[in-house]
Amino acid sequence: MTTKRPDERLILDILDGYLGSKVLMAAYQLDIFTQLQGEGLSPDAFLDRSKLPARTGRILLDACAGLGLLDVQQGRYRTPPELVPFLTTGTKFQTTSYLIPYYDEVYSAIASLSELVRENGTKNGFRPRDYFVDDVNKIDPSIAADYSRYMDATIPKIAETVLGLYDFSKHKRLLDLCGGTGTFAAAILSASPALTGASLDVPACAAIGAQRYAHDPALAGRLQVLGGDVFKSPFPPGTDVVTMCRSAHDWDDERVSALFARVHELLPKAGRLVIIERMVPDDFDPAARALYLRAIYFVVKSHTACYRSPAHYRRLLTAAGFGAVEHHRAAKAPYEFFQGLHVISATKV
Secondary structure, eight states, X not given: OOOOOOOHHHHHHHHHHHHHHHHHHHHHHTTHHHHTOTTOBOHHHHXXXXXXXXXXXXXXXXXXXXXXXXXXETXXXXXXXXXXXXXXXXXXXXXXXXXXXXXXXXXXXXXXXXXXXXXXXXXXXXXXXXXXXXXXXXXXXHHHHHHHHHHHHHHHHHHHHHHTTOXXXXXXXXXXXXXXXXXXXXXXXXXXXXXXXXXXXXXXXXXXXXXXXXXXXXXXTTEEEEESOTTTSOOOTTOOEEEEESOGGGSOHHHHHHHHHHHHHHSOTTOEEEXXXXXXXXXXXXXXXXXXHHTHHHHHHXXXXXXXXXXXXXXXXXXXXEEEEEEEEOSSOSSTTOOOEEEEEEEEX
């Protein structure tokens, strides 16, 4: 059996991918999908209602239909019912609808990708969700609140997947580093009634969680949501398991190695560090295409963020003094947009 070699169609499909993304983003910003839910409208009726120019408005409508974002039946354009929760405003929070304007900002910042690559991502205008500041107390609370909505909404299935891969019941006290509002720690503690713990993240995020869990009868007194800097703030004593969920990728090897060393010093003998991350394969694998592409976002986000492979984490953990490094891969992604989830646990020997 022979494999068809790539040809010009591959290049054209990649080029068209940008157009498809921009069509989605523009239509979402213009609230086209909300206006066309239900029975939909004829193009003339829609253009009259929306006050969009006839020429460009019709071009955008047809592009949306061509992409499958709109149905066309008997001359009426409408938002498919199955896409209404993701594309219309005023509906329940959805990660997909959060990501549409987010990626619009990313795409604007990534326009000169070649220059960003040359400069290691240091010269870019992407700052709407900038957590990478020297003083964590200066992070804008509104930025923290917006980003926390997304993180909190996506944690439950990730925590469920992690609980299927790692047994926390053998531990007494948990510390979740970069834990946002405490949602991941809360999920782990809820599944392990004998476990107590804390979550540590920037003050603007921690303040949200501290207020939330202070009134939770199941977790009040069991979970502390602490504000601070994971590189500088004191860690709670008595911790025998430390987790890092979706955060180790934010820093380069030098900084994350320093953090691993801090954790190693904190833990008692046989204590564990558990890393929950999307990871690229140890060797190039075409099946990981979506993850390789998504990593381009890191070129814009910072000059330190990157996905690592399991073998890369093993080297860093071993250098920090850990032994008995175990690797588990989720059999199924918790979300379609969250592929490549791995769990690595390392023991202090």
